[in-house]
Amino acid sequence: MSDFVGYCAAQVADADLNLTFPVAVFYPTDTASQPETIGLYQLDVARDAAPLAGPFPLVLLSHGTGSSGMVHRNLALDLARRGYVVALPEHPHNNRDDDSWAHTAQNLQARPRHLQLAIDHLLTDARLASVIRPNAVALIGHSLGSYTALALAGGRPTSVSRTPADGPPRLIPVPAADARVRALVLLAPAIPWFLAEGSLRGVQVPVLALAGEQDEHIPPGFIQHVLNGLPDANRLDYRLVANAGHFSFLSPFPAARVSPQFPPSQDPPGFDRARFHQQELYPAIADFLGRLLR
Template identity: 65%
Template sequence: MEHFVGYRELQVTDPELNLTFPLRVLYPSPTPSRAESVGPYTLDVAREAPISPGGFRLVLVSHGTGGSGLVYRNLAHHLARHGFVVGLPEHPHNNRDDDSWAHTPQNLRARPRHLQLCIDALLQQFPSSLKPSAVGLIGHSMGGYTALALAGGQPTATPRDTPDWQNRPIPVPHDERVKALVLLAPATPWFMAEGALRAVRVPILLMEAEKDEHTTHFHTQVVLNGVPDQQRLTHRVVPNAGHFAFLSPFPAARVSAAFPPSQDPPGFDRLQFHEEMNAEVLAFLTQELDVD
């Protein structure tokens, strides 16, 4: 069953760090949608519409370093049309407008915590419409780190992340409500310590870009070697794809060699790939989050 897509913009508060950050939400709605400006993009949504009746599964999308949740807007919209509530947080101080926490232990600590706060916020926003034990996480690049950490990973800051160039354990929350992960070209060097991913026992769909210039096969191998149950991991390499292949296709006016996220290796069709990826992610999450 397909739905119209509702849209809301929330503010999530982190009292520990005394900050708030935006959380965009797409969800099934009975209200007919129309083309609306959402940030710099256009989406077919119904602003502030009621949510459809039913018990829906919750998915959060964690963006890459210096990124934005809206660059995964088409995947989020596709999932919402098919019965998911999808949250797109903007990670504080690690987004396109403010990347001041990049390569810091603070960022490694805060990102998983902020996903957990988003889960709490959305369960409060839709208290009778969500299945609290059916949460999925989608993470691209640094978002892959974030998803693995909240699902049970034990990260260690690398020398690059610390002022004194020492490895240091990073305390992060783990959330048992998370039941499935979709990792898109994940960044993983913080999970190289022995046993760092031993507690990650949820099903994983892991997509690797064949021509990734940022998170190479080494990053994928950390996951493949680290999770305890290979039977719960589906891994595939996307032929001819670069690191940014997982971002929604950009409007023509933004496609330029001067804007690397809009670029792909010669011959790669991002639009066609996203039709395949959206269907694959939907099928995976529908199966793995099929809980009562």
């Protein structure tokens, strides 16, 4: 599609909670890219360049708890080069700089709504609205981001009772299924909130799910068990990635940040994260989305 990737930043408002949150957006452009420092990373992009005419499908990537959209920067760049507008929201109060909503009911309610608000914003953004296909949206989620994607696509989550004092499971209020969403990609999905009978019945879109064989946080057998609750097994493409860990789906980190003291940079012994991303992960996602959104 294009060798060059444009980048711009947006601020999305949540009037109900009186807050705003940032969204990094990557898209095809014919303006030459150059090294730019974005957050903690240096990327080859054309800052605030005019996008190509499009129209292009829209992909949103929902990061895991306490993380950042930029941990999926290489996937975003790859998809933008293939002809997608790719948005990386930073979930408020559940990111690397402010994780004050971690493990709260408020966070589980807010996350799907913030994806929806980001879609609404981008479809009216003066820079991008004219080049986005409004009914060709895909959601990609890692870990808790997969919960977020399923909840916006028609999943009806319930609370997880860890002690008797928690009482019986209760419905978590989330938006109704967003009809603009046409496909989901789930990476190392954290989804125990969809164990209740029928909680995934409303998810009517195709799902590509990848689980790490050596995931140290979420057993792959549990992931497959939960996803068996989807209404149509023929619309689920479930793949077990040999020897991958929970964080193996994040973009490889710069050498200076790779350390056993920084678990997101670590993989099981013998796993080549860079090779997996370039040779398996990005082509699999591009093929899946290309069949559904083109």
